[in-house]
Amino acid sequence: MNVFTQMVLVIGRIETHSVQMLGTGFLVTNDGKIVTTRHVVGNNDKNLVILFPHIAKINDYQDTTDTSCKPIPVTIVEADPFRDLVILKGDINFTGDLPIISSFDKTIVGDDVGIFGFPHCVEGRRVLTFQKAEIGAKILLDCNSVKSKYAVINTQSRPGQSGSLIFHVKTNCIVGVLIGAFAPMEVGAIIAGINPRELHQTTHCISAEYIKDML
Amino acid sequence: MDFELESYDLNVLKNSLKTYQIKILDELMSKYDTEKAIEIYLSAHGPMNTVPFGGDSSCADTQPFLKRFKDEFDKFVCGHPDYEQFYPKVKATSANYSNIIIASISSAIGAKLGLSAAIISPVVVLSLSLLGTMGRKAYCANKGYLMDSSKKEGTQKDT
Numbered sequence: 001m002n003v004f005t006q007m008v009l010v011i012g013r014i015e016t017h018s019v020q021m022l023g024t025g026f027l028v029t030n031d032g033k034i035v036t037t038r039h040v041v042g043n044n045d046k047n048l049v050i051l052f053p054h055i056a057k058i059n060d061y062q063d064t065t066d067t068s069c070k071p072i073p074v075t076i077v078e079a080d081p082f083r084d085l086v087i088l089k090g091d092i093n094f095t096g097d098l099p100i101i102s103s104f105d106k107t108i109v110g111d112d113v114g115i116f117g118f119p120h121c122v123e124g125r126r127v128l129t130f131q132k133a134e135i136g137a138k139i140l141l142d143c144n145s146v147k148s149k150y151a152v153i154n155t156q157s158r159p160g161q162s163g164s165l166i167f168h169v170k171t172n173c174i175v176g177v178l179i180g181a182f183a184p185m186e187v188g189a190i191i192a193g194i195n196p197r198e199l200h201q202t203t204h205c206i207s208a209e210y211i212k213d214m215l
Numbered sequence: 216m217d218f219e220l221e222s223y224d225l226n227v228l229k230n231s232l233k234t235y236q237i238k239i240l241d242e243l244m245s246k247y248d249t250e251k252a253i254e255i256y257l258s259a260h261g262p263m264n265t266v267p268f269g270g271d272s273s274c275a276d277t278q279p280f281l282k283r284f285k286d287e288f289d290k291f292v293c294g295h296p297d298y299e300q301f302y303p304k305v306k307a308t309s310a311n312y313s314n315i316i317i318a319s320i321s322s323a324i325g326a327k328l329g330l331s332a333a334i335i336s337p338v339v340v341l342s343l344s345l346l347g348t349m350g351r352k353a354y355c356a357n358k359g360y361l362m363d364s365s366k367k368e369g370t371q372k373d374t
Contacts (some may be wrong), residue, residue, distance in 0.1 A: 020271050039261060039270040045328045076331040079303050080235055083262030141262035144255045146242050150262065162268040180265040195266065213235035
């Protein structure tokens with residue numbers, strides 16, 4: 001489990017005197033390639049950074065008052081706007097063993113998956129959080145007539161979790177990347193900045209197999 | 216600006232792309248013509264009916280990108296002075312000449328539009344193949360730029 005504290009990272013953008021945290025990403029190669037969602041980084045990599053891990057062990061207490069961080073510049077090296085994935089590259093040399101990148105093809109509905117990400121990081125809270133959920137369904141989602149494989153996992157997500165790592169408990173492989181939640185595009189009432197339609201226990205994750213072609 | 220590629224065939228040009236990009240272009244080209252594929256590629260933003268949790272709002276509306284991309288692509292390939300600084304790189308001879316052209320155009324236009332080159336390189340490939348169907352001179356004839364550097368490259372034509 002502790003390997004995830006070193007490979008799951010906050011993605012951010014340097015502003016005048018601070019770093020705006022944008023979401024989650026994770027290392028996929030030892031030479032510093034990181035995957036996250038395209039919507040987390042937007043269209044360009046100006047001032048884009050990852051934050052160096054702030055804990056060594058998942059069981060460590062994470063000090064929420066500690067706002068210090070060590071940003072490492074990254075650039076966008078690959079982008080798939082249809083699957084909402086990007087590969088970033090930073091000057092990072094990771095010597096540990098990274099989990100194998102697999103696919104939702106290797107899972108069955110009902111299997112447990114683990115999720116590592118930074119919920120609420122966009123609101124300034126940096127807490128690497130582990131969640132467990134079941135695969136509720138395997139689905140094909142369309143983007144401009146290109147269909148891709150996704151899983152619905154039975155958990156609710158919040159801002160900051162986009163780009164989270166989804167691993168298959170049975171095989172310890174990375175099987176997906178958290179993208180977002182189902183919500184019809186017609187905008188209804190927004191209450192205190194929250195769209196009530198996104199408040200449900202299901203989250204969409206793209207199959208990790210698409211990462212392999214990008215490396 | 217003076218470059219000619221050996222081939223403007225999409226099947227040749229797309230060899231400069233990564234597997235995931237080639238697969239997407241193949242899928243789009245099996246359903247649409249090149250112009251429509253360019254539009255679709257630039258407007259892609261992940262799966263429908265999915266609310267993102269985090270990120271940068273700068274990639275919200277892509278429609279302006281389509282026109283701006285086309286404008287900048289035309290400027291580049293038709294010799295506009297805005298891209299003068301990028302041309303010497305393109306003129307370099309290399310075994311991977313088309314790769315250099317595609318990378319140069321992608322990074323130059325990307326810098327202008329605030330887009331990562333990785334996002335637009337497949338669209339550059341599609342646009343070059345479109346240009347190849349009519350020839351660069353004919354393509355640029357209606358763009359208002361002069362290609363011949365001896366005639367003050369990139370200046371507006373008198374109308």
